[in-house]
Amino acid sequence: MYFYKVINITIVGTGNVAFHLSEIFLEREGINLMEICGRKNNLPSYFNDKINYSNNLSKLEKSDFYLICIDDDQIENISKNIKIDKHSIILHCSGSTSINVLSNNFSYGVLYPLQTFSINKSVNFNDIPIIVEGNSIESLNKIKTLGLMISDNVLKASSKQRLAIHVSAVFTNNFTNYMRIVADEILKSNEIDTDILNPLTLETSNKLKYLSSKDAQTGPALRNDLKTIKKHLNLLKGTGYEEIYKTISSKITKLNNEL
Amino acid sequence: MYFYKVINITIVGTGNVAFHLSEIFLEREGINLMEICGRKNNLPSYFNDKINYSNNLSKLEKSDFYLICIDDDQIENISKNIKIDKHSIILHCSGSTSINVLSNNFSYGVLYPLQTFSINKSVNFNDIPIIVEGNSIESLNKIKTLGLMISDNVLKASSKQRLAIHVSAVFTNNFTNYMRIVADEILKSNEIDTDILNPLTLETSNKLKYLSSKDAQTGPALRNDLKTIKKHLNLLKGTGYEEIYKTISSKITKLNNEL
Known part of the structure; x- marks a missing residue:
């Protein structure tokens, strides 16, 4: 009792x-x-x-x-x-x-x-x-x-650790959500229903129950697949998303060299 | 039959x-x-x-x-x-x-x-x-x-639409996963278990079943909360993640002006 x-x-x-x-x-x-x-x-x-x-x-x-x-x-x-x-x-x-x-x-x-x-x-x-x-x-x-x-x-x-947690939450949530906003905008301007991304969005987070984020990384930037990256940048021309694509891709490519 | x-x-x-x-x-x-x-x-x-x-x-x-x-x-x-x-x-x-x-x-x-x-x-x-x-x-x-x-x-x-879908998948998956890699690195260097981000990662994607990505956006960049952004950039000094933080934050802040 x-x-x-x-x-x-x-x-x-x-x-x-x-x-x-x-x-x-x-x-x-x-x-x-x-x-x-x-x-x-x-x-x-x-x-x-x-x-x-x-x-x-x-x-x-x-x-x-x-x-x-x-x-x-x-x-x-x-x-x-x-x-x-x-x-x-x-x-x-x-x-x-x-x-x-x-x-x-x-x-x-x-x-x-x-x-x-x-x-x-x-x-x-x-x-x-x-x-x-x-x-x-x-x-x-x-x-x-x-x-x-x-x-x-x-x-x-500690307060400093909590600040680090807060910054990491900004990447995990705010910045991640922004990636989906960009993805949705790209689809809309090509007349494609944005719902088709939902299974991929769910699997992207679900995967991290089984794999570390580094092991889960895939895609053209990791492979340094310059031909595909060029095609993507061509498609992004004039959308305002080229810089963000380049900045993140170059970080991912560097990651490959570290692995 | x-x-x-x-x-x-x-x-x-x-x-x-x-x-x-x-x-x-x-x-x-x-x-x-x-x-x-x-x-x-x-x-x-x-x-x-x-x-x-x-x-x-x-x-x-x-x-x-x-x-x-x-x-x-x-x-x-x-x-x-x-x-x-x-x-x-x-x-x-x-x-x-x-x-x-x-x-x-x-x-x-x-x-x-x-x-x-x-x-x-x-x-x-x-x-x-x-x-x-x-x-x-x-x-x-x-x-x-x-x-x-x-x-x-x-x-x-069409092939062009499929390319757009592929680019949107790069943002939704590759870039999103990279955000979690950065978050994990920030936590590790502050001696915090990276698993604490799992519920946030899951909720970030789960939310999109109920809200559009634009409606789901939150955080200091959207509020243009310059004091918090400054604290975050201070903590990120020397990590190599300052540029990516600034690039994405400035895009999110612009989004606010559009909404």
């Missing part, structure tokens, strides 16, 4: 990350989403309508965690306006912001979920890596406990 | 694509993999050992289809050395090679499976788009029939 204390959490912010965290906090037993605080007059309609909402940062209810999910630039400033006692922990969830922006507090830390969030796409939190950092062993342990309530995959990292 | 004639296929080549096509031909009823012909003395050991193998191109058995799965540069030359009668169809399976390299034959065409193939990773052919082209209506219909025996997703495209 287990006894546990319900953990109270307040979210500051009403964006993508705030939305997805609010959904998982509502779902998990042992967590009570105390309230959400934002600048808007009302909580956006896609949030669960049972959530208490406030736009008065100076009058927040007492909570175990205050989780700041807002633009990186604003975290330090907003955190100074939240009045908390020393038993509460103030957190931000930014990948690229140092823990030190919260150092005017007694207990503070970071809870960064390594995932891409869009309002219209639900995510499964169980295997999302939650990257945590705390100002003390005590804070860190509490943040880890919170992390483990939403995911099986909690990882301690 | 159906009557059908078994389709005989001969593969020329012993690489990745030849291997995966041989596997699916062996699996599908109604297809008989007549033989594989290659330059090597023996068929590589990962091929099914029931396959007849020959390295004498001038003495191939009579077959309905001769499928050339070799380096693009060699297709035209090798095709001239295959003696076929006018009831047989000679095919290549290259994304970026015109159908015309086979024009010294009576019946010819293209069967290009749009997928990434590695020897050590099996693939599900059912939903792989098979891009087909034929020198005549009669050839095209036969090639379509063959395509439909291995996949539910057969698409007719």
